[in-house]
Amino acid sequence: MANFKKIARRTFLIGSAAIVGGAAFGAWYVSRPAENPLKSPEGGAAFNPFVMIDQNGVTLIAKHVEMGQGSRTTLAALIAEELDVRLEDVKVLQGQPAQAYYNSALLGEVLPGKGYDRGDFAHALGETLGVLGKVLNMQVTGGSSAMKDGFTEMRLAGASAREALKDAASARLGVAKADLKTENGQVIAPDGTALAYTELAAEAGQMDLSEPELRPASEWKYIGKNMPRVDMAAKATGTAEYGMDVRPEGLKFAALRANPRRSGMTSFDAAAALTMPGVEGVYGLGDAIAVVANNTWIAMQAAEAVDITWGAANYPNKTDQIFARIEQGFDTEANSTMRDDGDAGTGAPEGSTPVEASYKVPYLAHAAMEPLNTTALYTGDHLEIWSGNQGPMLHRQHAATEVGLAEENVTLHTPYLGGGFGRRGDFDYTVYAARLAKLMPDTPVMLTWSREEDMRHDFYRPGALARMKGAVQDGRAVLLDGQVSAQSTTVQIMKRWMDFEAGGPDKGHVDALFNAPYAIENHRVRGYHADVDVPVGAWRSVAASFNAFFQDSFMDEMAHAAGVDPLEFRLQHMREEFPEGAACLEKVRDMSGWTGETPEGVGRGVGFAYSFGTPVAQVVEVVQQDSGIHVKKVWIACDMGTALDPSIVKAQMSGGMVYGLSAAIYEEITFSGGEVEQFNFPDFDATRMHTMPEVEVAILEGQKHLGGAGEPGTPPIAPALANALYDLTGTRARELPLNKTFDFKY
């Protein structure tokens, strides 16, 4: 492991020399092909980790977990495109934890540079670096990386299996391979003879695999089309199996109660709980207890009846004290200066008009609709786990460590996830279940968190502060000096996931700020790590979720100070710097009929962010109604290069926007006595049917490289909305959530 850590350390240090050195160092290891985790079925073949065919049919394996983002459908479509099968005729399964399913795209995000200005060289470097994901066991679904990761690999998997099937047919029929074609799961000879893949599979499995050529885009049948989602019928009939729905024989139900101050447990007294009908046991889990019963609700009631003495919080007790520590972050040495163009240090240039503002955003919970849960069965020499998760190898590895078994003796199933949003990358809930299962061997037990436990024991989106200094002159920005202070999610995640002390400049921390694609003569961005230990993690779009609010609210303030239309002001600074981003702005301008003028009672704002490889522009319209301000419509334009499935991309863009909209208006995690003060949805509400805006999404395909879809829709909405509210009311909100400043329709 030491070598891997060394690679990781070099990799995560931002600097081109260190990156190249790191990649070269690891090359011998990562170039070895990963073992195929699929065993060839009787009378069939597992051609590669993604395609398995036997007499019963064709099975495709999705390497990324399905948490609603549609990746299972699109990954399968990529294979089917080359394999020539119809999605309705195949089964799509979730890949088990295996190196073959590592995420090669995720680490590409740690490259130096702003991302949007990457040339072909940097992208090639990104792919080299990406293979380190295998070394780091990063079978992770996150970072909006599933399609970047799978685009070529899945098509190759389909094509190589297709060629092997043609080889087998050629041998059997005595017909030249070049004369054979494939269609709908069959190899077809010139005389019309059709051989089903299912009957050729066993022979095809004996053929040598060659690296085939991929079809050009002009021949694509599925890619770029709206494919019917493979999970839809099951989700419309209540038959889709999620983590909480598994029912192994003899299952017991358990409820968790963990320290709301996130430290240890001094003692607990279970006497009262144990007298409750249906309760079968109460177990200490270190910093939590679990009650086991014949019913989850009974277990939850009994968990409340356990008398527990908790340890104190390892962070300040109150929200204000926590933010005072974040403010102190600005007094420390900057963790990073990821952008330093011109001379921002000397302040506003002579003759310019200075603009200054400070911004604040709260901690946020993920609040996925399916509360956290994991089922585990420990039998002494084996552990079986069912856990909806975003990182199968990490979850399996930490569960194995917990019970003292080798990873190969741990089986992890990943059913559908009832939402992830980054929360299910962390594995605390899987580890708790493994710990409990070891205490009650040979009995499968499902450990379910109440909504309250879920909301109060999250790895939160960190609260953050920004200090923005700018200056305008002759209608342009001549200075932008941005500083952000927050806890680092990178540092906490690397420590929790890989026991690795991340050092060096933290690029993720300033994402969507340092790489905001605006050309400004004097432009500096500095990131500060706040010294606070509130548990934090990856929340949909990570730091871009707050940095975009800082960046694009401030762009609006500068535009107004310069006396220029806010949308035109952005374009002026982006057209040359990042034409594809500017095209998104022009698109939402045209879609919304943006004139810069709004009638009384109507406000409009624009927001833009570049994150996870995709530029997204949004225009939002708000109207003053008797019942409060209503967000009436949002226009979105995005460019992720190639939209592999437009309907899924639109759902992600719209859904990402709504997730950010809910947070911008309503959501805030606060602390008192070291405990989170929000318990359930009434304290942490979201956009609902009657408060949902109309949404219109346009997809541009101007970028040369694939960008993400799941996260980039989230960051621009908070600034777009704050800017629209300024247009409506003349009040500039520099703090989220916005319902602290404005009365919204409720």
Add this chain to the structure above:
Amino acid sequence: MATRLTVNGKTLETDLPEDVPLLWVLRDEFNMTGTKFGCGVSACGACTVHIDGESQRSCQVRLGDIWGEVTTIEGLGTPDNMAVLQQAWVDHQVAQCGWCQSGQIMQAASLLQQNPKPTDQDIDDAMQGNLCRCGTYPRIRAAIHDAASKIGG
């Protein structure tokens, strides 16, 4: 003492205490997992079922208080024989993560029973208790209108 109830036309029996909510009787006792747990406090609608044809939050109805026949998502239709509303959900590709959709569909089914041609305002009023963190609301709205037009002929 055993309690009897009728779920999707079948009579079922359980020895669970009478204060256990219907949600947890369905899920953990009868293994009918189509009805989902989201909040436990009637704030999200994921657990919506019908009792005598009317939508109810099953996390708030105690076993001892069930006053009529229960219908769950499993009773509405199956993958091979979907209700019109469920087919509309598929046609409009509504679900993302899908956890809330059983409740959304049961709530919408109840709305259509009472109001076969709901307006957008009717949909707002009927559906606002059903939370979706993926933000599928526009497609839910379209699917309800579509199903209404098909049911109405």
